[in-house]
Amino acid sequence: AKIISDVVCPFCGTLCDDLEVKVSDDGKEILEVYNACVIGTEKFLHSQAKDRLTVPMKQDEEGNWNEVSVDDAVEYTAQMLCNAKKPLMYGWSSTNCEAQSKGHEIAELVGGVVDNTATVCHGTTLIAVQDVGVPSCTLGEVKNRADRIVFWGCNPAHAHPRHMSRYSIFPRGFFTGKGHKARKMVVVDPRSTDTAKMADLHMQIEQGRDYELLSALRVAIRGNPLPETVAGIPRETIQDVAETLKSGRFVVIFFGMGVTQSLSKNHNIDIAIALTRDLNDYTKAAIMPMRGHYNVTGSGQVLGWQFGYPFCVDLSRGFARYNPGDSTSNDLLRRGEVDAVFVLGSDPGAHFPISSVKKIAQLPSVCVEPHYTPTTAVCKLHMPVAFVGVEEGGCAYRMDNVPIETRKVVEPPEGMLSDEEFLERVLERVKEIKGVA
Ligand code: SF4
DSSP, X not given: OEEEEEEOOOSBTTOOOOEEEEEOTTSOOEEEEESOOHHHHHHHHHTTOTTOOOSOEEEOTTSOEEEOOHHHHHHHHHHHHHHOSSEEXXXXXXXXXXXXXXXXXXXXXXXXXXXXXXXXXXXXXXXXHHHHOOOOOOHHHHHHHOOEEEEESOOHHHHSTTHIIXXXXXXXXXXXXXXXXXXXXXXXXXXXXXXXXTOXXXXXXXXXXXXXXXXXXXXXXXXXXXXXEETTEEHHHHHHHHHHHHTSXXXXXXXXXXXXXXXXXXXXXXXXXXXXXXXXXXXXXXXXXXXXBTTHHHHHHHHHHHHSOSSOEEOTTSSOEEOTTTSSHHHHHHTXXXXXXXXXXXXXXXXXXXXXXXXXXHSOEEEEOSSOOHHHHHSSEEEOOOOBTTTBOEEEEOTTSOEEEEOOOSOOSTTOOOXXXXXXXXXXXXXXHHTOO
């Protein structure tokens, strides 16, 4: 057996790059995974599952699944995309940037809509950043400098398990030699989560009242009077948190879907950014979204380079339009405005409202996915592919927008294409059908 080091975990946006993976001498089997958290380890071991799908499966009219060849899968996908007036090409967050860019090329040729998982996650953050800008930093700066950490509407103890040990709370950095002993941790969450239980100060906010509490913190930071309670939090606690943040040398506010998808949505992030800006009058402060899928940040980046917008890009008129609420996947599905669905690198079947999932089930649809998922169960074609970050390398962006080259540690099953290879073949066929050189 041999050990491969500096392996990057392709699970969450923390993109830990210090994993070690023990593989068999023939390079085909993963024996052990070191340093990863339990979900990261599972991602590697899951690729070894004995019941893994290795051939494309297609559903017939009666709902029976039949094996088809890769050529047939390419043909079905290309024909579906070319015949549709406005296909939705959704997902992209669990694949590499190379595959994303190839998929966008197809979308441009067929006049599709490209949307990623930010649409139900941090899309509101992206809107706010476009509105007001963002004072941010890298996770390396957090580790080396930050002594006041806020987790607002997120639960890294479960969703990003090594975030606190690698970057935000426990590590000893260059200017943070005492590790967690010199850091103050504030958690804002209506629930008493495992992250909240570790906090120095937990503000157990009333659900959906983030905007008010963020406003109150801005007032408290300026030393202006507050009502007795705001969003269920006593005035003294708010003042205490404001003083704690102001007295730090470097404040970082991390936030998650508890605040991006609760009442006020992007306006919550607008004001959280304004709070960060205010704090910079007293100390150094930055803010960062806790991105979920390991390369959802990359999807926004690649869409940004190619079309100028980070999600829900509508190419159906021959040029890029971006209109969240209109060109976003669930709005398009609900209004019946798309006539085919292509999914790669995500699982809308598990995360979209049931009304949207039913729409997907009624349409011609393809899911490119190494696992069996609720989405593969409703799509007409399930195309299995290699696991990016395990059986295929490529570029991914960490939650702080730092690009990291993922590593291939084992060979995929024989004949298994990567996302990029499959998309390349579909692109070639789409070009033939469209008569494009
Ligand atoms: Fe992987 Fe995230 Fe766990 Fe790091 S914290 S090992 S990136 S799942």
